[in-house]
Amino acid sequence: MTKQSLKTMATKALSIFLLLCLGLSFSIAVEPPSSYALETVKCTARPNSDDTNGNVLGGKETRVTWEGQCAADESLSGLSLTFPEGTEFSIADARVTALTGEDMMTREAVDATFIADGQTIVASFTDDIAAGRYVRFEVYGVFFPRTGGEMQLTGTFTLSDGTTAEIAGIPAINVTSSSIAQSWADSLSKKPWVQKWNSNKFLRLFLNPPILVKSFPIVFKGFLMALAVVALAFPIAIPIGFLLSLMRISRRKVLRGIATTYVNVIRGTPLFLQIYIAFFGLPLAGISVPNYPLGVIVLSLNSSAYLCEIFRAGIQSIPKGQFEASRSLGMNGRQTMLSVIIPQMLRRVLPTMTSEFILLYKDTSLLAAVGFMEVVMYAKTIVAATGSITPYIVAACFYLIITLPMAKFVGKFENRLATGDVVQKKKRKKRNGFGNGGDDGGEVVLTESGLESVEDAGITPEEFSSM
Amino acid sequence: MKKTLAIFAMCAALVAGLALAGCSSSKSTDDLGLLTPGKLTVATSPDYPPFENLEGDEVVGFEVDLWNALGEKMGLEIEVVSMQFDAIIPAVVAGGKCDVGISGFSYLPERAEQVDFTESYFVDNQAVAVMKDSGLAAPADLNVEGKKIAVQTGTTGESWAQENYPNAQIIGFGNSNDCFAAMQSGKADAVCTNLAVVEAMLADAYSDATIVDQSATAEEYAMVVSKDNPALTQALNDAIAELQKDGTIDELAAKWFQ
Structure with a gap:
């Protein structure tokens, strides 16, 4: 069909449509054709948000599927679906399928011609669909209005004897209004500079402006999730790690053995594997923990092994003379630890601990493998939907937002520790x-x-x- | 400061890698624009029985036999690269990693905006599987708040489940093995994926599961090729047509789908 003929059709469309509606409502009002029945089984639109929340967004392409059951004694010669005002659709790729058999798994292709008539897509079948068939009507290239809302489709069906009646019971499709980011992205993609920018393959793949804008709020949700995990997992890991470090330097062989085994096993296996074991293995063993707490537990158990080594190294870096001096002053082991060793140890291990925090934060990305919705997982879903790597770059930014300041903090702290020594020494020098x-x-x-x-x-x- | 250096070095490495990838994809003398002349590099996610999955360390399945037959027809050696399903189309678009993606891709208009599809060689439907002892007997039992359906991210199963089970929670996994593992372990109540895959899984490792819902969605499987390489799409189409004509595809289908 040419554009010309489409246009002329469009001009006629409204009047025809109005007439059709009028005629229909009239016929229904006068004599409800109760015997003509085409029962709607479902009418849905395919979710099209880049997010995985399953929403149908306005202003974005989707596919509408209507399915209905014909009465046992009526064969169809045509179908029409009318979309709400402001909705666009395409007659290209539209198709009607008749389904039969047990579970409706046998397909019969229906040869049909499609005409766009204003807001209505009209399907006329070359051969009538046999009575009692289950019919599926799919319309591609549907753009619901940007504002969203409850989209109520209407439809008619034509029987082989020429009578036309309204399809009953079409449920409304709930369309979410397109987000600000989405609208912005759409307007961006029409701008000339963006098109010029995207004509470069590298820039299009890695720094595609519309996708950058679109993925930002989605990946941000993953960012919050990753923060929520690490903000709980790390504080939990600290006391466990400290306890383990005390066990590791304990005189008792059993305690030392337990802690050493734990640390060696955890540090000697990849976190990725530990996550798999926890997420797939534990439920098999009958232990069912929801994803969030399980993620927190796995990460904190993993991190505690590393923290244990950090603390142990910290404690052992304090010169032995200090232990001996404290003991000779009459302090017991506990007092020595609490008031002499630990305060010094903490100062020394703080930079390494921060590094461990950075590592742990980055490791939250591994949870993506088990369907945990964090930064990488969200980015991945958009990459899969758009074919651009840009969301990964956005994801990288969300890691850097945390890791760069942290790295700087570590650097500053190390400097302060170093200069702290200098200042002390300087003071001594000054006296001299x-x-x-x-x-x-x-x-x-x-x-x-x-x-x-x-x-x-x-x-x-x-x-x-x-x- | 060492950190900043490291980050800088990482960025530099990334950029260098990209530049290299860019070179290799744009520079090819062969008229099919293959990565390595004489070799067809196929990207696949080998976790999708009976289309492709690992048996020992060997990838086997319907599509494996198909691409081998294609290679024979086209006089090309086949090299297989494994990657996650949702990474294949981006890899095909970016170029430099593979020539063609063959991994049970259904034709979708959105996908067709990013890549070219070859002619279809198989038609499949959607199905939802649950464990037999789950007490979920009908689709309606599953379409309720709190029920979880495991899907492979980026698949038609994912959007089909979202469309038809709006009340259930849809959880995405990287590959279909993990989806079934999640269902068996109770992390999810059901799996939604292509019917042929569900049937293969149920016949093999998950005999304690059953199909609770299926729909004749008639998805047409086709291979995905970069839009920059229409010559390859054409060559593949010709080869597929030949394989269809001489009955090879029917033969393979009979071998794998029973």
Whole structure:
């Protein structure tokens, strides 16, 4: 069909449609044709949101499927479906199928011609559909109005004897209004600069502006989920890890054995595997835990093994002389730990702990493999729907938002630990008359420009300052 | 600061990788635009019996036999790359990883916007499976709040389940094996995927499951090829037509779908 003929048709469309409606309502009002029955079994639209929430969005392509059961003594010669005002649809790809057999699994292709008549798609069958068939009518390229709402379709059917009646019982389709991001993305994709930008394959695949805009709010939901997991898992892991570290340096062989085995097993196996075992294995063993708590538990158990090693190294880095000195002052083991060792240990392990936090946060992505809706999972669903890698780039940004400041924090903290020593030493020097008067400027230079290289060169900060 | 360096290095590596990928896809002298001349690189997700799944370390199935037959017809060696189902179309679009995606792709207008489809070689339907002892006897039992249906992300089963089970919760998994594992372990109440796959799974590893709902959705399976490579699509279409004519496809279907 040419565009020309479509257009002329469209001009006639409204009047014909009105007449049709009028005639229909008239005939129904005068004499309800109770014997003519085409019962709607379902009328749905395929979910089209990039999200996996199964919503049907306005302003975005979808497919409408109507299914109905013909009366046992009526054969169909035509069907029509009328979409609400503001809805667009295409007659291309539209199809009617008759289903028979047990479970309606046997298909009979129905040869039909389709005409768009205003808001109505009219299907005329070359041969009548046999009586009592279950009929499916699929319309592709449907764009519901952007504003969404309850979309009430109407329809008519024509019997082989030429009588036309209304299809009864079509349920409304609930259409969600398109999100701000979606509308923005749609308007973006029409802009010339975006089209020019997207003509470059690399930019289109990795930094596609409309997809960037569209995926941001969706991936953000995953971001919140990942934060929720790590914000609970890490605080849980800290005490467990600390307890394990105490067990690891304990004199009792049994305690030491338990902790060592645990740490070695957890650190010696991939987290990915642990997640699989927990998510698929535990339920088989009859233990059913919902996804969120299970994710938190697996991650915190995993992280506690790493934290255990961090704490143990921290405790053991405190010179033995301090233990001995405390004990000689009359402190017992517990007092020594609480007031001498742990405060120093905490200061030393804080940077490594932060690094562990970063690792744990990144590891939440592994939960995607078991259907856990976090950053990567959301990004993946959009990638699958759009074929662009852009959502992964958005996902990467959501990791960097957390990891970059954290990394900076670690760096600052390490510097402070280092310069803290310097300050102490400087004070001592000052007392001895060698200091430069607590020059803050010098310290800034030290911390922000050259510490890394100074450390790499194997020179202590103190030596640097005296150079 | 080491972190920033590392991040920078990662970015650099990423960009370099991309540049390389870009080169290899754009630069091909063969008239079919294959990655390696004389070799057809097929991307598939081998977790979809009876179309393709791993038996030991070998990929077997209907589509495996099909692409081998295609290779023979076209005089090409076949190389198989495994990837997750929802990564295949992006990989085909991006180029550089594979020439063609053959992994039970149903023709969908949305997919056709991103990639070219070859002629169809198989028609399949949707089905929903539940465990026999779950007490779920009818679709209506499943379409209620709190029931979970496992689907493979990016599949027609996913959107079909969402459309027809709006009240149930749809959980996405990376591959169909995980969907069935989730159902067996109780993480999900049901699995929704293509009928042929459900039948194969039920006949083999999941004999304690049963089909509770099916629909003749008539999805046409076809291969996906990059839009930049119409010559390959044409060549594949010709080969498929020949295989259809000489009865090879019917033979393979009879072998795998019983």
